[in-house]
Amino acid sequence: MKRLKRLSVAAVALGTLGPSAVGHAAFSGPSDAKVIFEASGPAGLKIDGRTPDLAVTEDGGNVVITVPLANLSTGIELRDRHMKEKYLEVPKFPSAVLIVARAALKLPPTGRVEGDVQGAVKLHGQSHPVSVHFDATAEGAGVAAHGKFRINMNDFGIVVPSYLGVTVKPDVDVSASFHVAGN
Amino acid sequence: MRAPRPIRWAVSLVAGLALLLMASRAHAYPWMIRHGYTGCTPCHTDPSGGAGALTEYGRAQSDLLLRTRYGATSEEADRTAGFLWGLLPLPEEVRVGGDFREAYFSNAVEGAPLQTKSIMMRADLYGDFKIGRFRAAGSLGYVPQGDLTASLTGSPSDNLISREHWVGVELDDEGGWLLRAGRITLPFGIRMIEHNLWARTATRTDIDATQQYGASLFFSRDKLRGELMAIAGNFQVHPDDFRDRGLAMYVEYAPATNLAVGVSGLGTRATRDLVYAVTDYRYATGPFVRYSPVQPLVLMAEADWVYQSLTWNGHRSGYAAFAQGDLEPLQGLHFMLTGEAMNGGTSGEPASLDAWASAVWFCLPHVDLRLDGIYSSVGVPAILGSPASHTAVTTWLAQFHVFL
Known part of the structure; x- marks a missing residue:
């Protein structure tokens, strides 16, 4: 059975840049990408937003993970519309971007690595540093990675969503997993 | 000529179930987990759901997610989602509503005459009022028959009833903790609209008329929620000997927005049991689960062990369990x-x-139609020389429901 492939955005990027197959800035894929944000509201209310869209590139010594937001979905159409139009302003700011210095990424040629790395998230037209916890596993010529970090909507100038008396908390957990095949 | 004793036993049992069917139903849609709602608080004023008024947010969701929408689904909630179809705007702190449910009922017990009738299942008004962190809620309704344990007027029929009435205080700013006292639906198991499921009747924990007086503490933090209630008895039942006293609780953990697992427990003592009229210690406990593998499908199950110690009548150790699949191929049609x-x-x-086969259509704002076909094979114990047997019962129930 095919092994489940996971990587965090940062981890992914990181994993991708490891000394094994990843060292030359060429990535095929990523595949099996899954980006999830988890917001919470009052009294245990949870909201998950998901998108399979993710791209990994290398630019000037940085690994850049770009998540287009157009297909981000919470499972409720009206909520998605509010999220994209009113809060994230997707037409104006179509993507979220995580940038991590390539040099900060350490990944052994084989096995699994787990750690934390500093990066920057660009969202809603604003950039803010984040600490990304990641794990990455070498799989053949590629890497499966998973990573997560937390952002605060206020840091990015996003209006905290509130609808008919239910207000979402500003902290949002973001995680991503994907598989990248190195050249 | 009298029917054989096992048939009479089965008819009595089924008649009891029929009375339960005749009783009212409120909102209780635990399959809303398909939309990521593992808890009840965003939509219901009762934090454990299934009873009382809807919040303004809940009313909007009933329009956006519950009923069939005939236009663009990304449009805002219609103004008709409000109280009285939006004709009477109310402040956010005043949550009121009402339910009317009428049904046509057909019940065929093997070896007994067919029973058919139209039933007023529910005619209730209810409200929940919030001032700062303080809360007060209650309901008032009329039932032509049944629901005697919620009766305010104490007649054999045609009673005014109050299913719940309580005061409480929210212990935090977001309503994650609620301490309340009064007549409250017992915290136990999945609060299904099908209140006559055996898991509900055997444990006496439905949302219909088995509420008890007492004090409860509800909490909901992150992925965990639950409620613990100290039961002081049903003071709408007299005399005091018939009142249950004890504890009831549930805890539910939602590791994901499409999965929730929980466990319930209950222990009570009554000097005289309502059914058996002897001292009764009742215990019940069991797990329950809700899971939505894909949005159109929700699977729910509950299994409860039920134990009774009846003075001079021995001990009874039994169980009640159900599993339900809810498929919503088109929004509003289940x-x-x-x-x-x-x-x-x-x-x-x-x-x-x-086995039940059911269809529900939330066809218009505040309106739904429901059809149930139920085939039961009721176990009949050996009685006075008659061997243990099963009696077949076929029930049809067609319902019209409107809420204010």
């Missing part, structure tokens, strides 16, 4: 299959089994 098993624990009692 097809449900439900299977149940029960054994009351009477000596020599064979298991009772049944």
Whole structure:
């Protein structure tokens, strides 16, 4: 059975840049990408937003993970519309971007690595540093990675969503997993 | 000429179930987990759901997610979602509503005459008022028959009833903790609209008329929620000997927005049991689960062990369980299959089994239609020389429901 492939955005990027197959800035894929944000509201209310869209590139010594937001979905159409139009302003700011210095990424040629790395998230037209916890596993010529970090909507100038008396908390957990095949 | 004793036993049992069917139903849609709602608080004023008024947010969701929408689904909630179809705007702190449910009922018990009738299942008004962190809620309704344990007027029929009335205080700013006292629906198991499921009747924990007076503490933090209630008895039942006293609780953990697992427990003592009229210690406990593998489908199940110690009448150890699949191929249109098993624990009692096929259509704002077909094979214990047996029961129920 095919092994489940996971990587965090940062981890992914990181994993991708490891000394094994990843060292030359060429990535095929990523595949099996899954980006999830988890917001919470009052009294245990949870909201998950998901998108399979993710791209990994290398630019000037940085690994850049770009998540287009157009297909981000919470499972409720009206909520998605509010999220994209009113809060994230997707037409104006179509993507979220995580940038991590390539040099900060350490990944052994084989096995699994787990750690934390500093990066920057660009969202809603604003950039803010984040600490990304990641794990990455070498799989053949590629890497499966998973990573997560937390952002605060206020840091990015996003209006905290509130609808008919239910207000979402500003902290949002973001995680991503994907598989990248190195050249 | 009298029917054989086992038939009379089965008819009595089914008649009891029929009375339960005749009783009212409120909102309780635990399959809303398909939209990521693992808890009840965003939509219901009762933090454990299934009873009382909807919040303004809940009313909007009933329009956006519950009923069939005939236009663009990304449009805002219609103004008709409000109280009285939006004709009477109310402040956010005043949450009121009402329910009217009428049904046509057909019940065929093997070896007994067909029983058919139209039933007023529910005619209730209810409200929940919030001032700062303080809360007060209550309901008032009329029932032509049944629901005697919620009766305010104490007549054999045509009663005014109050299913719940309580005051409380929210212990934090977001309503994650609620301490309340009064007549409250017992915290136990999945709060299903199908309040006559055996898991609800055997444990006496439905949302219909089995509420008890007492004090409860509800909490919901992150992925965990639950409620613990100290039961002081049902003060709408007299005399005091008939009142249950004890504890009831549930805890539910939602590791994901499409999965929730929980466990319930209940222990009570009554000097005289309402059914058996002797001292009764009742215990019940069991797990429950809700899971939505894909949005159109929700699977729910609950299994409870039920134990009674009846003075001079021995001990009974039985169970009640159900599993239900809810398929919503088109928003607002539900097809449900439900299977149940029960054994009351009477000596020599064979298991009772049944199967439901149901369809519900939330066709208009505040309006839904429902059809249930239920086939039951009711286990009849050996009685006075008659061997243990099963009696077949076929029930049809067509309902019209409107809420204000």
